[in-house]
Amino acid sequence: MGPLAMARKGILSPSSDQPAPSGTRPKPDRLMPRGAVGALQSSLSRLQENAVQELDPNVIHDAGVADRLGHDEEADAALMESLRVYGQQVPVLVRPRAGQPGHFDIVYGRRRVLALRDLGLPVKAMVRHLDDQALVLAQGQENTARQNLSFIEKASFAAQLDALTYDRTTIAAALSVDMPMISRLLKVGRAFDIGFLRQIGSAPGIGRDRWMLLADAMADETARDRVEARLPALATLPDSDTRFEQVLAWATGAPAPRAARAPAPAARRITSRNGFALGRVRRTDKALTLTIAADDAPDFARWLDAQAEDLVQDLYDRWTASRSDS
Secondary structure (H helix, E strand, C coil), rough: CCCCCCCCCCCCCCCCCCCCCCCCCCCCCCCCCCHHHHHHHHHHHHHHHCEEEEEEEEECCCCCCCCCCCCCHHHHHHHHHHHHHHCCCCECCCCCCCCCCCCEEEECCCCHHHHHHHHHHCCEEEECCCCCHHHHHHHHHHEEEEEEECHHHHHEEEEEEEHCCCCHHHHHHHHHHCCCHHHHHHHHHHCCCCHHHHCCCCCCCHHHHHHHHHHHHCCCCHHHHHHHHHHHHHHHCCCHHHHHHHHHHHHHHHCCCHHHHHCCHHHCCEEEECCCCCEEECCCCCCCCEEECCCCCCHHHHHHHHHHHHHHHHCCCCHHHHHHHC
């Protein structure tokens, strides 16, 4: 099946069959009423789940549905450096892996697990007994809260859940969107194979209308074959928005986009000393732009807005002083 195939395989590992219950009824506990024993066991289970455990990263496996279509190498490097210097501050969430005692499925915290594995450090984790539905709900809501998914990442995530026969209520809850938006996401998400989407990436600047334009163009077999033959060339392009525009140009026969010929410099990521995202700075021939995302650091963004003039003036004074000293 080619990378543009419409069919989609489920990537959730099938759960192993649970052992059939024994036909022998267990004897009541002689020292404590059965209800009290059940309550005690439940309390102990809750205590164990709330406790943070240290796990070998090599026994933690990927699970759930692919929600990200690319990696931010600068962000990954910053995360690894933060973990190396300050240690892991926020635990990941895992569940016991069916059929493999002592192994776990990752629910969220994939990037932290990979970074800690590369550093040779144990992973601080909370263990929850979750079924597949609870897993994708937790995964979707956590990732949506931590970092905004692009339109195509949401569409692909929704389409994968739909292919796994999750109902639309569950899909909407996982993505924190309403039912009309689920219909729009599914219309686009079903049009593209995830392998093809990964070659483009998250394309954060591309919305539904542009993706629908591409889907309509690639409904033509000739256009689809033309795009598929040229996909390896995408690796030379610097960012996913540019890769999308180039694929759209191939599919429609339009001239290559300007961004594909002269890519803009990549923005540098700015993080706090403990690894939290603060913003990005980009320098071009025309401007130096500092972007502080309100979602990343809302309180800092508000403070910076109020102090911007004084801060820029102070930096300018320091710069002129450094020139006079040299």
